[in-house]
Amino acid sequence: DQQVKQNSPSLSVQEGRISILNCDYTNSMFDYFLWYKKYPAEGPTFLISISSIKDKNEDGRFTVFLNKSAKHLSLHIVPSQPGDSAVYFCASGGSNYKLTFGKGTLLTVNP
């Protein structure tokens, strides 16, 4: 039962262009959404989050958009840099204390 889905296992973009990573969720009780970034042989690190009372949150080159009616969120990275190449995990949380993660999307930014 995949409550958080990242349907694109990989994405390749050119340096300087925009990267858009997508995530869908099914549980309407989720009210907090996060993106984590993971490099090989390291643990995930927190990148950006958004509460369900907002539809957009921005932090430098990273912006997360939330569409509650569609149960969809996306992470925009602009401009993309080679150092952004990593696996990006979408995660959702609610009042039951635990985070539910997607399978991740491997982003490759080509110089």
Place this chain on the structure above:
Amino acid sequence: DTAVSQTPKYLVTQMGNDKSIKCEQNLGHDTMYWYKQDSKKFLKIMFSYNNKELIINETVPNRFSPKSPDKAHLNLHINSLELGDSAVYFCASSQGVSSYNEQFFGPGTRLTVL
């Protein structure tokens, strides 16, 4: 300074053996977690402890037993290892139990059961 550390980083063992993975955090957090990332790449919560008390216990076989001797440590002991236990196990910590709090992850322990 490593915030969340795990030992060992790699663990290769035979089916039926018992093994432990250790986790330590120096962030002063009161909540620690164990996650499993299997071959399908999902990161799934297994256990969570807050102030040494178990607060999340997902549907995990009884062969897995977490132990938290103090707030800074959460170890995972696995009995009678099976092939399906092969995965990467991540420890994490946060301040507070809420899923709204940022979790800090260790580098992972890759367990291979032969």
